[in-house]
Amino acid sequence: xxxxxxxxxxxxxxSGSFCALNIAEKGVNVIVFEEHDEIGFPCHCAGxxxxxxxxxxxxxxxxxxxxxxxxxxxxxxxxxxxxxSVRFPSPVTCAVNRALFDKHLSQLAEKAGARYLLGVRVExxxxxxxxxxxxxxxxxxxxxxxxGKLVVDAEGVACKILRQMGLTPPxxxxxxxxxxxENVRDIEPDRVEVFLGNMYAxxxxxxxxxxxxxxxxxGLGTRVGNPxxxxxxxxKKHPAASLKLGRAKILRENFHSIPLSGPIKKAYAxxxxxxxxxxxxxxxxxxxxxxxxxxxxRMAAKVVVKAVESEDFSAKxxxxxxxxxxxxxGFDVWVMREARRILSLMSDNHxxxxxxxxxxxxxxxxxxxxxxxxxxxxTLLKALKKPKSTLVIAYFMTLIFRSAFKM
Ligand SMILES: Cc1cc2nc3c(=O)[nH]c(=O)nc-3n(C[C@H](O)[C@H](O)[C@H](O)COP(=O)(O)OP(=O)(O)OC[C@H]3O[C@@H](n4cnc5c(N)ncnc54)[C@H](O)[C@@H]3O)c2cc1C
Numbered sequence: 001x002x003x004x005x006x007x008x009x010x011x012x013x014x015s016g017s018f019c020a021l022n023i024a025e026k027g028v029n030v031i032v033f034e035e036h037d038e039i040g041f042p043c044h045c046a047g048x049x050x051x052x053x054x055x056x057x058x059x060x061x062x063x064x065x066x067x068x069x070x071x072x073x074x075x076x077x078x079x080x081x082x083x084x085s086v087r088f089p090s091p092v093t094c095a096v097n098r099a100l101f102d103k104h105l106s107q108l109a110e111k112a113g114a115r116y117l118l119g120v121r122v123e124x125x126x127x128x129x130x131x132x133x134x135x136x137x138x139x140x141x142x143x144x145x146x147x148g149k150l151v152v153d154a155e156g157v158a159c160k161i162l163r164q165m166g167l168t169p170p171x172x173x174x175x176x177x178x179x180x181x182e183n184v185r186d187i188e189p190d191r192v193e194v195f196l197g198n199m200y201a202x203x204x205x206x207x208x209x210x211x212x213x214x215x216x217x218x219g220l221g222t223r224v225g226n227p228x229x230x231x232x233x234x235x236k237k238h239p240a241a242s243l244k245l246g247r248a249k250i251l252r253e254n255f256h257s258i259p260l261s262g263p264i265k266k267a268y269a270x271x272x273x274x275x276x277x278x279x280x281x282x283x284x285x286x287x288x289x290x291x292x293x294x295x296x297x298r299m300a301a302k303v304v305v306k307a308v309e310s311e312d313f314s315a316k317x318x319x320x321x322x323x324x325x326x327x328x329x330g331f332d333v334w335v336m337r338e339a340r341r342i343l344s345l346m347s348d349n350h351x352x353x354x355x356x357x358x359x360x361x362x363x364x365x366x367x368x369x370x371x372x373x374x375x376x377x378x379t380l381l382k383a384l385k386k387p388k389s390t391l392v393i394a395y396f397m398t399l400i401f402r403s404a405f406k407m
Pocket of ligand 1: 010011012013014015016033034035036040044045046047048049120121122123154155156157158161176177178219255256257258275276277278282287288289290291293
């Protein structure tokens with residue numbers, strides 16, 4: 001049967017391509033279905049990634065030209081415009097061009113033997129006894145059937161296929177916009193900026209990521225309201241951001257959601273495994289999902305290859321994937337989910353007080369040794385060993401307690 005395949009991956013984003021690459025490298029027949037005609041487009045992501053995370057996955061220093069800038073730290077602004085800053089002696093994060101990054105991953109996967117079907121959307125999966133039937137369509141409306149022993153769902157946050165498989169998608173989402181802007185003033189070219197405040201980014205935050213060419217990526221996430229309207233308000237009215245962005249021109253903007261509730265409870269079923277945003281493998285604090293998604297995609301590939309080798313595609317075999325990734329990031333995600341819940345409870349007044357307190361307590365270089373930004377539970381444990389950090393955490397907890405009880 002021509003359309004009979006071993007492993008079918010839905011989605012040519014970073015998680016899908018990296019999973020396909022790791023599967024193909026083991027000599028397993030794998031095909032990626034991507035609904036868009038070109039990998040990497042449309043691009044909705046700010047592409048702010050940790051260098052350590054990229055290094056651990058073998059993508060840093062980069063072999064391809066996807067790097068846009070390097071950052072030595074962050075400046076965090078309160079709703080009223082005060083700030084505190086963190087700086088490390090060497091770069092800790094970078095901005096990548098997500099379209100080029102995604103393309104690079106897909107090229108590596110193709111080189112390893114994975115095939116891509118572009119412009120083909122997976123509409124439905126039907127789980128048969130021995131295989132999974134995949135119904136896919138082209139833009140022309142032409143429908144085809146494919147048959148796979150196993151499907152990897154890397155469809156991203158939409159989770160349509162995940163729902164069809166009877167699995168529960170993430171509960172909490174933020175609606176985001178990421179814009180490319182020019183004519184930005186007074187920015188620090190080697191530092192990312194983060195802006196807190198319920199007037200501008202209710203329940204999340206806004207970001208400013210400078211690029212080397214003088215343009216920047218600006219965006220925000222929100223639990224309520226229209227991200228486009230909020231972005232305009234943020235650029236024009238935020239006391240600190242408006243000085244930098246008040247006259248900036250938006251060149252492009254893209255809208256998309258981020259799942260924030262941490263990995264779903266069950267990311268597998270008979271003949272089916274979900275990775276990346278589809279499984280909500282995203283940091284609940286920052287919404288960053290690329291590095292976690294890639295790590296989990298690699299773990300998924302390992303289990304997929306094992307299933308192919310043993311000809312056993314049962315949920316029981318595939319459940320080791322869930323155990324593996326929860327062991328790897330369960331504690332960190334728990335810490336980040338709690339931190340996000342607490343941050344969402346804070347009023348603008350509390351955020352102002354908190355940032356002011358941090359500004360008074362810390363010097364820029366107080367955070368040496370706390371460069372880890374992907375696994376923030378581990379960073380918290382390290383921070384607890386530093387007296388000043390403990391003080392700030394205690395202050396943070398007091399504010400929360402007061403917020404929770406409206407004191
Ligand atoms: C505004 C914004 C800014 C962000 N900034 C950052 C950041 O700075 N750093 C960071 O780490 N993360 C960031 N993220 C999160 C990051 O974009 C995601 O975590 C990451 O893209 C997840 O990768 P993925 O491969 O799981 O899914 P995606 O990148 O969403 O890829 C899914 C792919 O599947 C395809 N697809 C979907 N359904 C089908 C179907 N039925 N058939 C065929 N193809 C299908 C889609 O076209 C897409 O190409 C941001 C997200 C947003 C919205």
